[in-house]
Amino acid sequence: MSAGKANIEQRLGGHPFLKGVDARHLKVLAQSAIPTQFEKDQLIFKAGEPANGFYLIESGKVELQGSVLEHGPIATDVVGPGEPLGWSWLFPPYLWHFDARAVEPTSAVCLSGIALRQHRDEDPELSHELFKRTCAVMAHRLQSARRKLVFQGKSQSQPRPQS
Amino acid sequence: MNEANARCDERTQLEQRVAAHPFLIGLSRHHIRLLADCALLTDFSAGQSIFRAGETANRFYLIEAGHVVLESGDDSAKPIKIDIIGPGDLLGWSWIFPPYKWHFSARAVEPTKAIFFYGTILREYCDKDPILGYELFKRMSEVMIKRLQRARAQLIESMTKA
Numbered sequence: 001m002s003a004g005k006a007n008i009e010q011r012l013g014g015h016p017f018l019k020g021v022d023a024r025h026l027k028v029l030a031q032s033a034i035p036t037q038f039e040k041d042q043l044i045f046k047a048g049e050p051a052n053g054f055y056l057i058e059s060g061k062v063e064l065q066g067s068v069l070e071h072g073p074i075a076t077d078v079v080g081p082g083e084p085l086g087w088s089w090l091f092p093p094y095l096w097h098f099d100a101r102a103v104e105p106t107s108a109v110c111l112s113g114i115a116l117r118q119h120r121d122e123d124p125e126l127s128h129e130l131f132k133r134t135c136a137v138m139a140h141r142l143q144s145a146r147r148k149l150v151f152q153g154k155s156q157s158q159p160r161p162q163s
Numbered sequence: 164m165n166e167a168n169a170r171c172d173e174r175t176q177l178e179q180r181v182a183a184h185p186f187l188i189g190l191s192r193h194h195i196r197l198l199a200d201c202a203l204l205t206d207f208s209a210g211q212s213i214f215r216a217g218e219t220a221n222r223f224y225l226i227e228a229g230h231v232v233l234e235s236g237d238d239s240a241k242p243i244k245i246d247i248i249g250p251g252d253l254l255g256w257s258w259i260f261p262p263y264k265w266h267f268s269a270r271a272v273e274p275t276k277a278i279f280f281y282g283t284i285l286r287e288y289c290d291k292d293p294i295l296g297y298e299l300f301k302r303m304s305e306v307m308i309k310r311l312q313r314a315r316a317q318l319i320e321s322m323t324k325a
Binding site: 064066068071074077087088090091097098120124125127128129131132134135136139140141142143145146147148149150152153154156 | 235243246259266294300301303307308310311314316321323
């Protein structure tokens, strides 16, 4: 095995999203993983483009942004170290729903969703592990988005000062 | 009809309703039986509370008929509506991860029929049977990703209105 692959396996094994995943599965994941870096303000993916994989963020910070014409980009979520970024590769139509932009210099491991999608029916144990973890992270993000909605709803229902 | 027969009929009805729910379409008979082991048929009347924010989350529901509103659980103010869950949908995620507490409150807005699943037991079944785990969590991810995208779109809309 090349030093590069061993290093990727270590990086994957050390990432909180994959904590506890066994060595055999880390080896499978390492086959479709490459290290990557983004500069501050670099676009990582863009809404509407094909979603071919996801990122495990190791350091830095990424904003998920939606854009509304006259308002420009609006951040709905921030993804930081130890977190995964990107779900749209999991299900058809396999297109990004939002933009992701590094707001700090960011280091990550990119996993190929195409390879994982091909592999997922063959290895239900690994697929169960990944989907279970995905569900837990998604549920957190859903709760966080809904909490922000509640906050927005409350602030909008407050009477506004008369001008 | 004796008691054993009645129980047998109830179990058959439960398995049939579990197998017929759109969320579970395509699962094997074996997995349907495992799911039915952790399931109960349940009904809610209009206005009835299904769960409240802060309470222990050990379960989820597959809605068969009727509608449920998900709202903020803050008693001090008028609750804010977060989502509406209808027939064919799944209600409740907080049983999946610590601290296993409901984040929001759910209330039936009309007479509602649902299948209750005991998530704590189901989680153990999934760990023992990864094919079942894969099938269930894959389906849950698919529902959740849509809700997440919808919540973020609503958030963007409300932030641009603010």
